[in-house]
Amino acid sequence: MSDHLHHPARAELELAAVLHALSDPIRLRIVVGLARGDARSCRSFELPVTKSTCTHHFKVLRDAGVIHQRQEGTARLNTLRRDDLDARFPGLLDTILTAAG
Amino acid sequence: MSDHLHHPARAELELAAVLHALSDPIRLRIVVGLARGDARSCRSFELPVTKSTCTHHFKVLRDAGVIHQRQEGTARLNTLRRDDLDARFPGLLDTILTAAG
Numbered sequence: 250m251s252d253h254l255h256h257p258a259r260a261e262l263e264l265a266a267v268l269h270a271l272s273d274p275i276r277l278r279i280v281v282g283l284a285r286g287d288a289r290s291c292r293s294f295e296l297p298v299t300k301s302t303c304t305h306h307f308k309v310l311r312d313a314g315v316i317h318q319r320q321e322g323t324a325r326l327n328t329l330r331r332d333d334l335d336a337r338f339p340g341l342l343d344t345i346l347t348a349a350g
Numbered sequence: 351m352s353d354h355l356h357h358p359a360r361a362e363l364e365l366a367a368v369l370h371a372l373s374d375p376i377r378l379r380i381v382v383g384l385a386r387g388d389a390r391s392c393r394s395f396e397l398p399v400t401k402s403t404c405t406h407h408f409k410v411l412r413d414a415g416v417i418h419q420r421q422e423g424t425a426r427l428n429t430l431r432r433d434d435l436d437a438r439f440p441g442l443l444d445t446i447l448t449a450a451g
Contacts (some may be wrong), residue, residue, distance in 0.1 A: 264378065268370075268373035269369075269373035271369050272367075272369035272370035289397070333384070339449075340445040341446065345442065348439040348442055
């Protein structure tokens, strides 16, 4: 169902791209929210941005390999790729979550 | 001598801005080089970019509070603001340096 959504493989994750994805206050807020564990839709975050901007932010996070997106009916559900991030960049996600929290 | 170079105070450092400053391969390379400790000029890095691009990258790092710049004669010497970064965002710089190294 999510074949059209590109996700980089773990080995393809690049530090600069991950840092870029996390270098925006809205995207940091999304990642902090997803770190609590549940798959969530864009809308559930009630962010102060338009729907298309929200979609853009999630795409930046997906392209960098920070989140996984899957389509379920009309909703697109997002989860944090914690295992992949921890494997490639040990400690990075946790220090950023702590700093952002 | 460096009064004209703006440096944000420690309390003003923002996570998103620091991550943005570090979200570029050239700037990561600069920071890895500065982490070895010595004050270094732009030119000493022998980066594959023009002088003006190099100057731009150092300005992005300075504006975000990642580096300190001081003018010495015709040279501008750069040092990493490790203490400030460690105080504001514990562990962040080290995890990024490890991931970049």
